[in-house]
Amino acid sequence: MDVVADCTDADKRLAAEAAAREVRAGMLVGLGTGSTAAHAIRAIGAAGLAIEAVATSEASAALARSVGIRVRDFAGVARVDLTIDGADEIDDRFRAIKGAGGAMLREKVVAAASDRMVVIADASKRVATIGAAKLPVEVLPFALCYVADALAAMFGVVEARAGYLTDNGNPVLDCRGARVDNWRDLARRLDAVPGVIGHGLFLLEVDAAYIADHGTVTRLERERRAG
Numbered sequence: 001m002d003v004v005a006d007c008t009d010a011d012k013r014l015a016a017e018a019a020a021r022e023v024r025a026g027m028l029v030g031l032g033t034g035s036t037a038a039h040a041i042r043a044i045g046a047a048g049l050a051i052e053a054v055a056t057s058e059a060s061a062a063l064a065r066s067v068g069i070r071v072r073d074f075a076g077v078a079r080v081d082l083t084i085d086g087a088d089e090i091d092d093r094f095r096a097i098k099g100a101g102g103a104m105l106r107e108k109v110v111a112a113a114s115d116r117m118v119v120i121a122d123a124s125k126r127v128a129t130i131g132a133a134k135l136p137v138e139v140l141p142f143a144l145c146y147v148a149d150a151l152a153a154m155f156g157v158v159e160a161r162a163g164y165l166t167d168n169g170n171p172v173l174d175c176r177g178a179r180v181d182n183w184r185d186l187a188r189r190l191d192a193v194p195g196v197i198g199h200g201l202f203l204l205e206v207d208a209a210y211i212a213d214h215g216t217v218t219r220l221e222r223e224r225r226a227g
């Protein structure tokens with residue numbers, strides 16, 4: 001038995017269940033993707049509230065339906081009340097890297113549409129400053145070589161995720177080793193490359209985080225200044 005993996009999964013579940021308690025009847029809820037988000041989906045389903053959901057991946061949609069959650073097509077949705085999602089890293093300034101599960105584009109669209117976006121994670125994901133996790137970039141297949149070349153000028157390592165396509169049918173380049181002074185500047189540079197469809201940098205989207213560490217859940221709330 002892998003005791004560390006078991007503890008980590010128990011913490012993922014605790015963080016997910018704490019966040020799921022934010023869900024209220026009547027809400028339209030954004031469902032994230034990954035093992036931590038799956039715990040949240042199961043907890044939301046078990047609560048049995050009258051809600052509707054949109055999912056950030058086909059896997060999360062299928063899981064949600066299997067636990068009795070009504071899933072709407074996001075193509076017909078402009079606004080979501082609350083989204084609960086995992087992360088690969090989250091730092092003290094609520095900046096996150098997402099997309100190890102490949103769903104970062106849909107996750108970002110749903111997060112952007114959400115009044116509130118909550119990250120759930122075990123303590124291994126909490127870092128002082130993001131940047132150690134690989135940064136996934138979703139690419140238009142037509143532009144794969146061009147984009148890989150452009151990203152090689154920004155990152156030390158750019159690797160195609162072998163044999164993998166996102167739910168949108170696109171390949172992913174996993175990037176590491178950027179020399180970053182300013183993450184917003186890096187995000188702008190990525191967004192400016194023709195053929196980049198999305199990436200896993202979430203710099204402004206996260207409103208709060210539930211982090212579980214050896215059985216204790218901490219809620220962190222971002223302060224938003226008016227104006």
Ligand SMILES: O=C(CO)[C@H](O)[C@H](O)COP(=O)(O)O
Nearest residue numbers: 034035036086098099101103
């Ligand atoms: O961004 C994601 C998927 O695109 C996941 O939320 C992230 O990779 C965390 O996954 P897990 O909860 O399995 O550790």
